[in-house]
Amino acid sequence: MENRILLVTELGPDGHLKSSIRSLLAAAKALKGDTDVLIWGGDTTSALVEAQHLPGIHRVLNGSGATLAEGLAEMLCALVRPLARQYTHILTAATAIGKNWMPRLAALEDVAMISDVVGVESSDTFIRPIYAGSIWATVCCPESLKLMTVRTTAFPGVEGERTEPVPVENLPCPAAMPLSTRISVHTHAQEGRPSLENARVVVSGGRGLGSAEHYEALLGPLAEELNAALGASRAAVDLGYAPNDVQVGQTGKVVAPDLYIAIGISGAIQHLAGMQTSRVIVAINKDPDAPIFAVADYGLVGDLNLLVPELTAALQK
Amino acid sequence: MKILVPVKRVLDYNIKARAKADGSGVALAGLKMSLNPFDEIALEAAIRLKEAGLATEVVALSCGDAMVQEGLRTALALGADRALWVSSTTELQPLAVAKLLQAVVLREMPTLVICGKQAIDDDANQTGQMLAALLNWGQATNAAEIQMGEGRVDVVRETDGGTETLRLLLPAVITTDLRLNEPRYATLPNIMKARKKPIETLTPEELGVTVEPRLKTLRVQEPPQRPAGIKVDSVATLLARLKNEAKVI
Ligand SMILES: Cc1cc2nc3c(=O)[nH]c(=O)nc-3n(C[C@H](O)[C@H](O)[C@H](O)COP(=O)(O)OP(=O)(O)OC[C@H]3O[C@@H](n4cnc5c(N)ncnc54)[C@H](O)[C@@H]3O)c2cc1C
Ligand SMILES: Cc1cc2nc3c(=O)[nH]c(=O)nc-3n(C[C@H](O)[C@H](O)[C@H](O)COP(=O)(O)OP(=O)(O)OC[C@H]3O[C@@H](n4cnc5c(N)ncnc54)[C@H](O)[C@@H]3O)c2cc1C
Numbered sequence: 001m002e003n004r005i006l007l008v009t010e011l012g013p014d015g016h017l018k019s020s021i022r023s024l025l026a027a028a029k030a031l032k033g034d035t036d037v038l039i040w041g042g043d044t045t046s047a048l049v050e051a052q053h054l055p056g057i058h059r060v061l062n063g064s065g066a067t068l069a070e071g072l073a074e075m076l077c078a079l080v081r082p083l084a085r086q087y088t089h090i091l092t093a094a095t096a097i098g099k100n101w102m103p104r105l106a107a108l109e110d111v112a113m114i115s116d117v118v119g120v121e122s123s124d125t126f127i128r129p130i131y132a133g134s135i136w137a138t139v140c141c142p143e144s145l146k147l148m149t150v151r152t153t154a155f156p157g158v159e160g161e162r163t164e165p166v167p168v169e170n171l172p173c174p175a176a177m178p179l180s181t182r183i184s185v186h187t188h189a190q191e192g193r194p195s196l197e198n199a200r201v202v203v204s205g206g207r208g209l210g211s212a213e214h215y216e217a218l219l220g221p222l223a224e225e226l227n228a229a230l231g232a233s234r235a236a237v238d239l240g241y242a243p244n245d246v247q248v249g250q251t252g253k254v255v256a257p258d259l260y261i262a263i264g265i266s267g268a269i270q271h272l273a274g275m276q277t278s279r280v281i282v283a284i285n286k287d288p289d290a291p292i293f294a295v296a297d298y299g300l301v302g303d304l305n306l307l308v309p310e311l312t313a314a315l316q317k
Numbered sequence: 318m319k320i321l322v323p324v325k326r327v328l329d330y331n332i333k334a335r336a337k338a339d340g341s342g343v344a345l346a347g348l349k350m351s352l353n354p355f356d357e358i359a360l361e362a363a364i365r366l367k368e369a370g371l372a373t374e375v376v377a378l379s380c381g382d383a384m385v386q387e388g389l390r391t392a393l394a395l396g397a398d399r400a401l402w403v404s405s406t407t408e409l410q411p412l413a414v415a416k417l418l419q420a421v422v423l424r425e426m427p428t429l430v431i432c433g434k435q436a437i438d439d440d441a442n443q444t445g446q447m448l449a450a451l452l453n454w455g456q457a458t459n460a461a462e463i464q465m466g467e468g469r470v471d472v473v474r475e476t477d478g479g480t481e482t483l484r485l486l487l488p489a490v491i492t493t494d495l496r497l498n499e500p501r502y503a504t505l506p507n508i509m510k511a512r513k514k515p516i517e518t519l520t521p522e523e524l525g526v527t528v529e530p531r532l533k534t535l536r537v538q539e540p541p542q543r544p545a546g547i548k549v550d551s552v553a554t555l556l557a558r559l560k561n562e563a564k565v566i
Contacts, residue, residue: 013478070481072483073446073449073456073458074455074456077450095477096458096459096475096476096477097476097477099442099446099458100446100456100458100459101446102446103411103441103442103443103444103445103446103447103450104446104447104449104450104456105450106412106443106447106450107412107415107446107447107448107450107451108450110412111412111531112410112411112412112530112531112532113411113412113443114532115440115441115442115443116440125535129440129540130334130343130438130439130440130537131328131333131334131343131437131438131440132334132437132440133540134333134334134335134539134540135334135335135336135343135537135538135539135540136537136538136539136540137534137536137537138534138535138536138537138538139532139533139534139535140532140533140534140535141531141532142531142532142533143531178486179453179454179455179485179486179489180455180456180457180483180484180485180486180489181483181484182481182482182483182484183471183482183483183484184481184482185479185480185481185482186479186480186481187478187479188478188479197477201565201566226566234495237496238495238496243479244461244475244479244480244494244496245475245476245477245478245479250437250440251355251434251435251437251494251495253477258565259559259563259565259566269333270330276543279563279565280559280563280565281543281546282555282559288548293546293548294545295543295546296546297543297546297547297563298546298547298548298549298555298558298559298563299546299547299548299549300548300549300551300552300555301548307552310552311552311555311556314552314553314556315556315566
């Protein structure tokens with residue numbers, strides 16, 4: 001039977017398609033089958049045109065309206081569920097939003113789901129990390145509807161645009177439900193910096209930075225020089241050096257930039273889980289035996305308070 | 318108000334998991350097991366609500382083989398009032414656990430279920446959301462703050478862009494993130510007392526739930542290792558290597 005694949009995207013805060021859709025397209029390509037893209041949001045106008053020009057897809061389903069603006073799990077399930085059984089596979093990125101709504105849909109449809117897919121072996125067999133990425137499990141999913149969140153760092157994005165837009169089907173916007181409402185949002189702006197998910201270079205700081213002031217004063221200028229996003233270990237977030245949404249690791253974000261620079265981070269397995277597939281890893285740490293050096297391509301042993309300003313200064317030249 | 322806290326016993330977070338040589342599973346024999354850290358945070362949240370006079374009873378529940386009773390003893394020592402064990406030797410996948418939890422919820426009628434956001438062994442991050450779906454309750458995952466109100470609960474949740482606050486109608490399901498609280502340690506007298514407390518046993522059959530696994534793990538293996546790197550002796554060498562060898566800057 002031919003696979004029918006639905007990719008559910010997310011829009012960025014600017015209303016444009018997130019680049020993660022390109023990775024979902026790559027996963028869909030590995031599955032092989034007719035692929036539709038579903039976009040949703042309070043106002044999908046800009047994203048709609050972008051979606052219509054994505055390569056290798058059949059049509060775009062468009063869910064636009066006030067009840068979808070907040071991305072609540074209850075509303076997303078109400079949007080996707082009526083269509084679910086038209087598909088053999090529904091994929092979304094393993095983001096906070098995707099991880100929130102997809103298990104809910106799975107239970108409503110009484111199917112098991114697969115989290116954090118990093119590899120597609122066949123249309124029913126997938127690879128996913130468990131135990132903080134220490135182990136990869138190859139899992140067979142016999143459900144007639146396969147629901148999965150995809151770790152986008154594991155699927156290099158499909159490039160290209162189509163010239164002729166694909167057709168759009170507008171979906172009814174689900175009616176409001178009283179179960180949950182969003183009463184406030186607090187977005188942390190990475191002032192002028194690229195986002196952690198898309199940055200080519202990530203500069204991450206840990207407990208070794210010693211204070212929020214040091215974190216910003218030492219890492220800010222270095223990030224600026226490299227046009228890097230800032231990341232952090234859990235310890236740095238817990239201590240208030242950095243906001244929660246930049247935590248890298250098993251229970252934070254997973255990143256795989258071209259260059260990851262870990263500064264004052266020991267390299268606990270939970271941290272490595274979020275960065276060890278980066279192309280090049282640099283570690284700066286005063287402890288020559290810190291486990292981070294085991295995954296670092298280039299290690300620099302010494303006091304970060306001296307080495308980081310020196311590195312920044314050398315780059316400025 | 319009653320709070321139900323599902324807890325799972327997992328490989329301790331300090332131990333690096335290894336695949337069995339034949340790839341049939343994870344080598345766990347003889348290794349230290351602990352409560353899932355997110356479940357300790359969930360218990361702590363429930364116990365604090367009780368201490369604040371906002372909850373009347375905290376019920377801990379674990380599904381699995383006889384060993385999971387150890388986790389329930391820890392939960393009792395930390396301050397859970399009662400413990401329920403759903404006894405099963407089948408591999409319990411998140412959907413099965415969610416169905417067991419649903420059946421227990423229908424018996425116990427809690428106002429709030431607080432789960433961990435993910436179990437650090439299988440890292441599925443599914444169970445709480447599935448339970449909310451089965452009960453048709455609202456859900457707030459990745460909780461960083463919980464504020465009880467009249468017939469509702471406000472939850473600050475960690476998102477990819479910062480935080481947001483959701484207002485849920487009660488009853489509801491919450492899953493915990495790392496920064497919700499810092500769990501207490503069990504004191505020795507409480508650990509001793511917990512040993513004597515009864516654990517109520519249920520079975521999937523009694524609860525009318527089929528728990529057969531849906532997903533089949535074909536094999537497990539350790540991921541490709543990164544080739545060993547080198548230590549460089551100066552910032553200048555580092556930059557030279559990054560430019561000329563790695564070509565990333
Ligand atoms: C359930 C659970 C989930 C977790 N999830 C995550 C996660 O998602 N992400 C994550 O990162 N962690 C996570 N952790 C925490 C993890 O186990 C570690 O505790 C954490 O990563 C340590 O952070 P760190 O490396 O900044 O701090 P530390 O381990 O304290 O390391 C600090 C490092 O800085 C170095 N240092 C100190 N001063 C200097 C100096 N002047 N110059 C140079 N180097 C210096 C030290 O040598 C040391 O290596 C989790 C833990 C649990 C239990
Ligand atoms: C190769 C392999 C073999 C396995 N073999 C077995 C096996 O033989 N027996 C077995 O039991 N498991 C086995 N498992 C583990 C099992 O598949 C997972 O535990 C299951 O998929 C649940 O995922 P999770 O715990 O990550 O759920 P999550 O959705 O990440 O858990 C979230 C929360 O749900 C609650 N929760 C989850 N599970 C329970 C539970 N059991 N009781 C109470 N609350 C719970 C907790 O509050 C937890 O924090 C195996 C896994 C693999 C990969």
